[in-house]
Amino acid sequence: MCETERNLRFLPTIFEHAAFLIGRTPSEASLNSELMKKAHVEAHCLYRPDSVTVGIDVYNIEAEALGCKVSFFKDSSVPGIADHPLDLDGDPKKLEYSRTLGRIQLVIESAAAVKKDLEGDSDVSVGVCGPFSILMELAGYERAVEMMADEESKAKAFLDALALFQIKYCSDILAKGLGVVVFESWASPPLVSPEIYRIFGLPPEKRLLKFLRQSGLKSRPLVIGGDTSAILDDMLGSGATLVVSDYSAPLPLFARKAKKRGLKLRANIDPRLIHKGEGFEGRINEIKEHAEGFPDLIAGTGVIPYDTPPENLLIAKKMLARNAYGL
DSSP, rough: OOOEEEOOOOOEOOHHHHHHHHOHHHHHHHOOOHHHHHHHHHHHHHHHHHHHOSSSSSSGOOOOOOTTTTOSSSSSSOOOEEEOOOTTTTTTTGGOOOOOOHHHHHHHHHHHHHHHTTTTTSSEEEEHHHHHHHHHHHHHHHHHHHHHHHOHHHHHHHHHHHHHHHHHHHHHHTTTTOEEEEEOOOGGGSSSSSHIIIIIIIIHHHHHHHHHHHTOOOOBBOOOOOOOOHHHHHTTTTTTTTEEEEETSHHHHHHHHHHHHEEEEEEEEHHHHHTTTSSSSSHHHHHHHHHTTTTTTTEEEEETEEEEEEEHHHHHHHEEEEEEEEE
């Protein structure tokens, strides 16, 4: 037996914080392809994460492309959805994809430019939303949930259309040699019940992930924040190759089940603690403990706040370094 140094893989979620690193607001970086590229290249050079997911206001892109207005700001606020214009009596088939809609082309071009700049130094992906989360933004939470309760077939028709929209969007992403990370934030309990997720959220999500698998994409992360214990088995069976154990979820349960299924698990550190610069050592030690014997456990974070001092994130990364023993 000889000692070899091994570090946990580290995947902090860096969106608006990337803009901070180049002295720009989130809105500025979200509206300019060159600034978005520059921000993510700077974040990579500083933190050296194991992969890069490009985007600033990732959760807005598809909803904006399909008609939602997005509010942009002159301060450090993150752009946000300002209305929910979906006509529930309209034809779902009218939710047609085009790369010219909204900022879709800008995001794809930015990610492709990041990939070119990094010259193979890191995997580069685009963050996309799951169909369920897009519907929530288009219709608004209350209207979407009411439709699911009262008009199941209509809700499923909209979700089918949005799944097709995302398949076409992801086709354009894959054509640039980029990866895809699926964010399904609106599926997190208690925002919706596990039953609603299983009936409405999971089927279009599985359809999208199946397409990614059939397209040859080996890494298919599914990111749902919060304590997702109640839907963990569904997430593990979705077709994703990586799921998330957020900082509020029971890591032992997630690690045991993910390891049994042969899937990767990203264990998140609370980004608010990293922003403060204290209180995250206990979580890091927990992650390191569960990583023993589970090489597919990856350390991550929730979305890092805009003005997080870079030294705080670098300290967290340094604390994650560990020694392992192997032959």
